Amino acid sequence: MNARTTVRVPAKVNLQLAVGPLRDDGYHDLVNVFHAVSLFDEVTAEPGAGTTVRVEGESIEGVPVDGDNLAARAARMLAARLGVEPDVSLTIRKAIPVAGGMAGGSADAAAALVACARLWGVDPTSPHLYESAAALGSDVPFALLGGTAVGTGRGEVLAPVETVGRFHWVFALADGGLSTPAVYAECDRLREAAGVRQGPPQASPDLMAALASGDAEALGAALHNDLQDAALSLRPSLAATLAAGRESGAIGALVSGSGPTCAFLAESEERAVSLAASLAGAGVARSAVAAHGPVPGATVI
Numbered sequence: 528m529n530a531r532t533t534v535r536v537p538a539k540v541n542l543q544l545a546v547g548p549l550r551d552d553g554y555h556d557l558v559n560v561f562h563a564v565s566l567f568d569e570v571t572a573e574p575g576a577g578t579t580v581r582v583e584g585e586s587i588e589g590v591p592v593d594g595d596n597l598a599a600r601a602a603r604m605l606a607a608r609l610g611v612e613p614d615v616s617l618t619i620r621k622a623i624p625v626a627g628g629m630a631g632g633s634a635d636a637a638a639a640l641v642a643c644a645r646l647w648g649v650d651p652t653s654p655h656l657y658e659s660a661a662a663l664g665s666d667v668p669f670a671l672l673g674g675t676a677v678g679t680g681r682g683e684v685l686a687p688v689e690t691v692g693r694f695h696w697v698f699a700l701a702d703g704g705l706s707t708p709a710v711y712a713e714c715d716r717l718r719e720a721a722g723v724r725q726g727p728p729q730a731s732p733d734l735m736a737a738l739a740s741g742d743a744e745a746l747g748a749a750l751h752n753d754l755q756d757a758a759l760s761l762r763p764s765l766a767a768t769l770a771a772g773r774e775s776g777a778i779g780a781l782v783s784g785s786g787p788t789c790a791f792l793a794e795s796e797e798r799a800v801s802l803a804a805s806l807a808g809a810g811v812a813r814s815a816v817a818a819h820g821p822v823p824g825a826t827v828i
């Protein structure tokens with residue numbers, strides 16, 4: 528049993544998001560190539576009475592501070608599975624943009640699972656953690672794992688991907704978020720309007736080869752997001768953000784997941800820093816931050 532545990536957990540960008548047809552259960556089958564990047568939230572768990580949450584950070588509008596917070600839901604779910612009281616005081620320090628397509632809520636849920644497991648003396652490799660994660664949300668298991676991984680099913684069935692080297696990214700953060708269900712629904716609507724009959728999602732061989740060889744140029748060319756048109760349809764201003772990044776020398780540019788964060792791949796760390804400055808100066812984003820990947824998943828610090 529531990530008195531106080533802090534867990535650091537990364538954001539993700541989707542290197543490939545291939546979206547299959549709508550399933551009967553309301554989800555879509557995916558090929559979701561997750562990549563964990565060095566933008567981190569921190570979740571601290573301490574003994575408490577019941578489950579309480581405090582949220583700290585600069586842009587935390589819209590993050591629930593009650594039992595709806597995904598970190599609180601994670602604590603209650605793990606406690607129920609373990610048959611213990613969900614007595615924990617959680618403090619979340621947020622740096623991952625809220626409703627930004629970088630899975631910040633999922634990250635906090637994964638961090639809370641790891642922190643509570645340690646607080647309650649549970650083996651961190653216990654299957655209760657993965658099973659709770661998958662029940663909480665499609666992106667939560669990846670936040671436990673980190674690195675680079677292919678998610679299939681609704682994104683929760685993970686296979687790690689070996690990669691070479693470090694990739695340098697810039698993330699253009701937007702004002703306000705986009706709702707994930709609304710973006711999936713818009714994707715379905717656009718496909719129906721265009722008469723597209725969607726087949727099963729397929730992994731991109733070019734993307735896998737680029738990751739295996741560490742070839743950033745090839746990775747930039749292979750980045751693809753099936754939700755991008757839907758995110759652009761709901762937030763047309765993102766087209767100018769993507770164009771500004773390409774004009775400033777990005778070797779790849781796409782909307783991250785359901786958006787509205789835009790992700791840009793740079794040739795080097797130096798190029799990423801100058802690209803972030805260009806994007807911030809161009810007035811096409813609330814702010815722009817440089818980061819690298821892959822990084823590990825939820826980790827006790």
Ligand SMILES: C[C@@](CO)(OP(=O)(O)O)[C@H](O)COP(=O)(O)OP(=O)(O)OC[C@H]1O[C@@H](n2ccc(N)nc2=O)[C@H](O)[C@@H]1O
Binds near residue numbers: 559665
């Ligand atoms: C799009 C992605 C890409 O990684 O993430 P974000 O960019 O939002 O972070 C994910 O698929 C989001 O995963 P997550 O945010 O965990 O979604 P969930 O809570 O499981 O589901 C929320 C809703 O999204 C839609 N959904 C989610 C996953 C999936 N495979 N098909 C779907 O259609 C459904 O409408 C579902 O009700």
Ligand SMILES: Nc1ncnc2c1ncn2[C@@H]1O[C@H](COP(=O)(O)OP(=O)(O)O)[C@@H](O)[C@H]1O
Binds near residue numbers: 595596598631705
């Ligand atoms: N710990 C949390 N951090 C952020 N959002 C949360 C959290 N718990 C619940 N939410 C809710 O989940 C929504 C989606 O949040 P987030 O995971 O940041 O975005 P995305 O799904 O785009 O990656 C938020 O708008 C908020 O209402």
